[in-house]
Amino acid sequence: MKIVTDIRFGDCTEVLTELPDNSADLIFTSPPYADQRKNTYGGVKPDEYVNWFLPISKELVRVLRPTGTFILNIKEKVVDGERSTYVLELILEMRKQGWLWTEEFIWHKKNCYPGKWPNRFRDSWERLLQFNKDKRFNMYQEEVMVPMGDWAKTRLRNLNNTDRMRDESRVGSGFGKNISNWLDREKAYPTNVLHLATECANKEHSAAFPEGLPEWFIKLFTREGDTVLDPFMGSGTTNIVAQRMNRNSIGIEILPEYYKKAKAKKLIEFNSGMRK
Amino acid sequence: MKIVTDIRFGDCTEVLTELPDNSADLIFTSPPYADQRKNTYGGVKPDEYVNWFLPISKELVRVLRPTGTFILNIKEKVVDGERSTYVLELILEMRKQGWLWTEEFIWHKKNCYPGKWPNRFRDSWERLLQFNKDKRFNMYQEEVMVPMGDWAKTRLRNLNNTDRMRDESRVGSGFGKNISNWLDREKAYPTNVLHLATECANKEHSAAFPEGLPEWFIKLFTREGDTVLDPFMGSGTTNIVAQRMNRNSIGIEILPEYYKKAKAKKLIEFNSGMRK
DNA sequence: AGCTCTTATGAATCATTGA
DNA sequence: GTCAATGATTCATAAGAGC
Numbered sequence: 001m002k003i004v005t006d007i008r009f010g011d012c013t014e015v016l017t018e019l020p021d022n023s024a025d026l027i028f029t030s031p032p033y034a035d036q037r038k039n040t041y042g043g044v045k046p047d048e049y050v051n052w053f054l055p056i057s058k059e060l061v062r063v064l065r066p067t068g069t070f071i072l073n074i075k076e077k078v079v080d081g082e083r084s085t086y087v088l089e090l091i092l093e094m095r096k097q098g099w100l101w102t103e104e105f106i107w108h109k110k111n112c113y114p115g116k117w118p119n120r121f122r123d124s125w126e127r128l129l130q131f132n133k134d135k136r137f138n139m140y141q142e143e144v145m146v147p148m149g150d151w152a153k154t155r156l157r158n159l160n161n162t163d164r165m166r167d168e169s170r171v172g173s174g175f176g177k178n179i180s181n182w183l184d185r186e187k188a189y190p191t192n193v194l195h196l197a198t199e200c201a202n203k204e205h206s207a208a209f210p211e212g213l214p215e216w217f218i219k220l221f222t223r224e225g226d227t228v229l230d231p232f233m234g235s236g237t238t239n240i241v242a243q244r245m246n247r248n249s250i251g252i253e254i255l256p257e258y259y260k261k262a263k264a265k266k267l268i269e270f271n272s273g274m275r276k
Numbered sequence: 277m278k279i280v281t282d283i284r285f286g287d288c289t290e291v292l293t294e295l296p297d298n299s300a301d302l303i304f305t306s307p308p309y310a311d312q313r314k315n316t317y318g319g320v321k322p323d324e325y326v327n328w329f330l331p332i333s334k335e336l337v338r339v340l341r342p343t344g345t346f347i348l349n350i351k352e353k354v355v356d357g358e359r360s361t362y363v364l365e366l367i368l369e370m371r372k373q374g375w376l377w378t379e380e381f382i383w384h385k386k387n388c389y390p391g392k393w394p395n396r397f398r399d400s401w402e403r404l405l406q407f408n409k410d411k412r413f414n415m416y417q418e419e420v421m422v423p424m425g426d427w428a429k430t431r432l433r434n435l436n437n438t439d440r441m442r443d444e445s446r447v448g449s450g451f452g453k454n455i456s457n458w459l460d461r462e463k464a465y466p467t468n469v470l471h472l473a474t475e476c477a478n479k480e481h482s483a484a485f486p487e488g489l490p491e492w493f494i495k496l497f498t499r500e501g502d503t504v505l506d507p508f509m510g511s512g513t514t515n516i517v518a519q520r521m522n523r524n525s526i527g528i529e530i531l532p533e534y535y536k537k538a539k540a541k542k543l544i545e546f547n548s549g550m551r552k
Numbered sequence: 553a554g555c556t557c558t559t560a561t562g563a564a565t566c567a568t569t570g571a
Numbered sequence: 572g573t574c575a576a577t578g579a580t581t582c583a584t585a586a587g588a589g590c
Contacts, residue, residue, distance in 0.1 A: 081376070081411040082378055082411075083377050083378065083379060083380060085367065085371070085377065088367055089368070091361065092364060092365070095361070100358045101358055101361065102357065102359065102395070102396075103359060103396060104359060106382055106384070106401050108382070108469050116465060118415070118417075119378075119411075119413065119415050120378075120379060121466055121467050122467045122468070123467070124467035124468060125467075125468065125469050135357040136395075137395060139394070189397055189398065191397050191398045191399070191400035191401075192397050192400060192401065193384050193400050
């Protein structure tokens with residue numbers, strides 16, 4: 001399978017217009033947060049954030065396939081002692097563009113940034129907003145199943161009547177649960193809370209997220225040969241992971257130095273892949 | 277210290293008007309979620325939810341002391357495959373009433389409800405929205421510090437290899453816990469993510485939340501002798517915990533059977549407290 | 553007291569059936 | 572046609588029982 005990793009340079013508002021309709025199976029991105037990285041991205045002000053983002057999300061809804069998913073990693077910053085509301089407003093406005101707000105995953109950052117403030121604890125979570133174009137979208141749940149807890153062993157050994165009785169008593173229909181579903185069950189489906197550590201600081205560029213984050217969503221919402229898009233590529237984490245997982249990917253970056261680094265990274269990854 | 281636990285019967289919209297201005301140090305409540313508990317509460321429709329709640333939050337902003345905090349436990353339900361937006365809208369509207377949206381804590385429910393659906397995982401978190409009247413509010417951070425030693429001990433005792441492996445594989449990123457980090461610290465401040473299981477087992481009334489939840493916020497935002505208010509008392513968990521912690525409390529409940537149970541519970545708790 | 557094992561059940565969601 | 576009720580699905584926890 002020929003996998004293409006397409007790294008583009010420029011403002012994603014413009015570059016996105018070059019992409020054809022219905023061409024991405026997954027959009028995974030972490031846009032610059034308001035007023036963060038001011039020296040790099042220009043620092044969008046919190047009260048301008050929604051208007052800044054809406055033209056981009058409008059292009060994204062065009063580019064995404066009807067069966068595709070858009071995962072937006074975002075968190076509101078604190079302004080003047082209060083959480084900003086631009087994320088809330090953004091969700092409401094994106095729905096007017098036709099997006100469905102399907103789910104909100106939580107990324108629990110286990111080793112969050114240290115610090116102490118008089119009226120606030122450390123912020124150890126971020127939003128992973130799931131948007132879709134259609135209620136019917138591709139989701140490969142089995143790909144992200146996790147090992148069950150120990151209890152399953154004892155539970156399965158005995159296969160007591162309790163669960164069946166509960167079902168029977170509830171409906172009185174005489175049907176027990178399908179026990180065969182349980183017999184070879186060693187894995188469970190995950191929930192909508194993800195536990196990941198932020199990657200340690202020895203990376204050159206402060207990666208916005210650890211590789212495990214895009215990896216999980218790429219597994220869940222795409223198959224090999226599908227296309228992943230990250231319009232705010234940064235150092236290219238999403239694209240590197242996609243390439244490693246045999247997914248085509250497109251990355252867009254406005255900053256020359258990030259763009260160059262991502263290009264170089266891609267080459268390294270590509271070569272190491274060849275060597276295997 | 278004389279502690280008063282004041283259990284009132286009626287619709288909180290009306291009962292709240294009886295309470296004086298600036299009289300509560302903490303409001304902790306979990307209102308009926310939209311369309312939930314239909315047979316007990318009226319079952320407010322998702323699109324009516326904001327308008328239903330706003331008169332109540334308007335009374336609450338009057339009753340809360342300027343140094344006090346309002347913690348709202350809430351989660352949007354899924355309607356037609358999409359997350360409802362009433363919580364987002366509620367935050368925006370409450371700000372227009374003068375509330376400051378200071379923080380959003382996450383309650384991670386470790387034992388969330390089971391189930392399997394084609395395009396959705398189990399929901400294992402709820403919002404704990406923190407609102408304030410003023411940027412300067414009382415917060416006793418030291419009261420909720422986690423004693424690292426004890427915590428590490430119990431944690432290590434319970435942490436078998438399966439647990440550790442599961443944590444790592446849950447997200448597939450391969451991050452292990454760095455146990456050595458725990459050893460040289462006495463206490464640590466918590467973050468804005470709370471890990472608690474929903475209480476289950478042989479309780480008579482289904483408590484909406486475990487006692488640990490109000491307990492944590494009562495510790496954090498009040499001192500002994502302060503006043504805690506729960507306008508949607510339910511079975512009275514908040515008030516029982518407050519009483520046990522030597523805080524005055526007011527609970528309001530519209531349903532006679534819950535009201536009676538809370539009254540009875542209060543009496544039991546009171547007597548057991550006397551015996552000690 | 554401190555284990556192990558058993559048991560009940562929880563702010564759920566979706567597809568289907570019935571009014 | 573819409574809307575409401577019912578059935579099927581399923582995992583992690585704590586209380587309790589037993590040793």
